[in-house]
Amino acid sequence: MKEILTLRSPAEALELLAGFAPVGTERVALVEADGRVLAAALAAPCDWPLWTRSMMDGYAVRARDLAAAGPAHPVRLAVRGAVPMGDSFAGEVGAGEAVAITTGGKLPAGADAVLVVEDARQAWPGAIEVLGDVGPGANVIRPGEDFRCGEELVPAGRRLRPQDLGLLAGLGVLEVEVRRRPRVGLLSTGDEVVPPGPAELPPGKIRDLNQTVLAAQLRRAGAEPVPGGIAPDREEALRAAIEALWERSDAVLVSGGSSVGTHDLVERAVTSLPGVEPLFHGINVRPGKPTLCVRRGGRPLVGMPGHPVSSMVIFDVFVRPLLQRLCGEAPRDPWPARRRAVMAAACRKTPGRDEYVRVALAPPAAPGGPWRATPVPGGSSAFSCVVRADGLVLVPETVDRLAAGDEVEVLLYL
Numbered sequence: 001m002k003e004i005l006t007l008r009s010p011a012e013a014l015e016l017l018a019g020f021a022p023v024g025t026e027r028v029a030l031v032e033a034d035g036r037v038l039a040a041a042l043a044a045p046c047d048w049p050l051w052t053r054s055m056m057d058g059y060a061v062r063a064r065d066l067a068a069a070g071p072a073h074p075v076r077l078a079v080r081g082a083v084p085m086g087d088s089f090a091g092e093v094g095a096g097e098a099v100a101i102t103t104g105g106k107l108p109a110g111a112d113a114v115l116v117v118e119d120a121r122q123a124w125p126g127a128i129e130v131l132g133d134v135g136p137g138a139n140v141i142r143p144g145e146d147f148r149c150g151e152e153l154v155p156a157g158r159r160l161r162p163q164d165l166g167l168l169a170g171l172g173v174l175e176v177e178v179r180r181r182p183r184v185g186l187l188s189t190g191d192e193v194v195p196p197g198p199a200e201l202p203p204g205k206i207r208d209l210n211q212t213v214l215a216a217q218l219r220r221a222g223a224e225p226v227p228g229g230i231a232p233d234r235e236e237a238l239r240a241a242i243e244a245l246w247e248r249s250d251a252v253l254v255s256g257g258s259s260v261g262t263h264d265l266v267e268r269a270v271t272s273l274p275g276v277e278p279l280f281h282g283i284n285v286r287p288g289k290p291t292l293c294v295r296r297g298g299r300p301l302v303g304m305p306g307h308p309v310s311s312m313v314i315f316d317v318f319v320r321p322l323l324q325r326l327c328g329e330a331p332r333d334p335w336p337a338r339r340r341a342v343m344a345a346a347c348r349k350t351p352g353r354d355e356y357v358r359v360a361l362a363p364p365a366a367p368g369g370p371w372r373a374t375p376v377p378g379g380s381s382a383f384s385c386v387v388r389a390d391g392l393v394l395v396p397e398t399v400d401r402l403a404a405g406d407e408v409e410v411l412l413y414l
Contacts, residue, residue, distance in 0.1 A: 007282040007289075010354055014321055016279045017293065020300055022328030023180045023250050030168055033160050035222060036178035037327045041156045045171060047144035052107040056139045059098040059120060059128065060089075060111035063136040074129045083108060098128060107140055114139035157330030159222065179328040184218050185249035186211050187228035187241055189257040189266065190306065195230065209308045209383065210255040217315050220414060221323045233257070239269040242301070250326060251299055253319065256306030266303045270294050284397065286355040287379075288314040308383050313356045313392070316411075337412040339391070341371040343402050347393075351400040358389035359410060373410055389413070 008016070025039040054060065061077065069075040082100035083089045089099055093110035101107070101114060113134045123129040147153060154164050160176070168176065188208045196207045208230060215225035226249050231241040238257070246252050257266040271278060273296065281292040281303075287310035292303035302319060304311045321334045341361060349355045359373040373393060378385030391412040395402060402408065 007284055008280040009284050010317070013280055013283045013291075013293070013318060017300070017318060017322040018325055020251075020295070020322065020325055021298060023182050023326055025177050026180050027175050027177050030165060030174055030176060033176050033178060034162065034165060036160055036176075036181075037222065037329045038154055038156055038158045038160055038164075039177040039179050039328060041152050042154045042168065042173070042176070044147045044149055044151045044153050046149050048146045048171075049141060049143055052140050052142050054083075054101045054103060054105045054107060054114045054139065055141055056114055056116045057102050058100075058114045058116040058139065060093055060101045060105075060108050061098045061113055061115050061130075061134060062093060062095065062111060063113040063134050063138065065096060066115070066130055066133045069130045069133050071131050074131050076123050076127055076129050078127050112136045112140075155330065157328055159327075159329055181222060181224040182250040182323060182326040183226050183248070184223045184323070185226045185228050185245035185252040186214055186218075186255070187245055187252065188230045188255045189233065189238060190230070191233045193230050193256070208255075210304070210306070210311050213308055213312060214253055214255065214304075214315065217312070217320075218323070221320050222327050222329075223323050228252075233265060235265045235269050235272075238265055239272060242266075242269060243273060246296065246299065246301065249299070251322070252301040253304055254301065255304045255311060257303070264290075267292055270301060270303070283314075283318070284353050285313075285317070286349075286353050288317075289353070291318065309358075309379075309386050312386055316392070317356065335411045337391075337414060339371055339410045339412060341373040341408055341410050343393075343404050343406045343408055344372040344374040346404050347375045347395070347402040349395050349400060352397055354397050355395045356392040356411075357395055357402075358385045359391060359393050359408075360388055361390040361410060370407070371410075373408055386413075 028036060065077065066075055077096055077098040080091065080097050080099055083105040085102065088106045089108035093099055093108050099108050099111065113136055115130060115134050116139060119132060120128040120130055153167060158164065188211055192204055192206055193208050194205045196212065211227060218225045228241060228245040231238045242252065242254065254266050257264045267281060270276060275296050277295045279293045279295060282289055283291050288305050290305060291314050294301050300322065304314055347357055358376040360376050362372045364370060376385045376389045391410040393408045393410055
């Protein structure tokens, strides 16, 4: 039997997790593509805009007609009509003439600028008076000024946002090629674990929180959870449950049983399967040190801590970047939401290991002051500490104490 590798630093674990290949692709309707990861870059099929358009409500004019305009020398222009909504003006703007136009309207022939409506006043019916000059190209956007034909608009690996979908809709795109949502199997372990439900707990039993929490985290990360139930603390049954779930999943998360106690059988059950390549067992981080990861047929299995608090931290720090990789997402900050704060109370830890401290945030005591982060009491077995927390503060391995008033960066829960 192969042995699981030695304790890894967080950076080493993340590097190993980055070695997995993305899942396959599928075509989906644009209206279903929000939050999906684009599989191939999309380029502009044409220049945009297609014609010169007004950026303001006002009048299409010839700039040279207004070159001498000023408060002491107003210039009068005859208004020849208006640009019809969704159509073009049939004629041409001549010397001393203007055509009313709305934002987005196609600039009529002969005009080279737009005079904003606030800068014109009615001289008499059918004429306006202008008290200032307008430069050529003012308040218009020209063909190709937004983007050119062939220019890359949305890169591969982009998790599509509403603005991306809007741009594609404007170009007439109805379908896009995206990565499949990775199917991630979830298996809880332990003779003491029972499914959630209203029934009174028998002595010694606990309800399974982890599958509910992990399933929600998976959905938020763009993956599809595959429930695998609860496996007992028997190596043979555990091995069979893992193998069956692995066969129908792109990745597997096993909750509990990853430590080194007598009932922690996940390592033995997993490594006894054929074709398994151990990557690590143990990360120098708290909570969640006994996390393990193996690879089989290019698909990962991560052995998660049984305590839900530890499991949440390991998911946020290590599993979410793994899922970004499986989704084919371009490298990005796994913690897009952060806030600077000062510690409202001191916090001690054992040096030599990165530690993620749960904190609650309070707004500034005075306008312009800092947000305040207070450590939430409770260890990894007290789930209420993450419910009360707004995020995590990473205390590096070289630091053993944060003092009240120390500036920190809070990694906000998504």
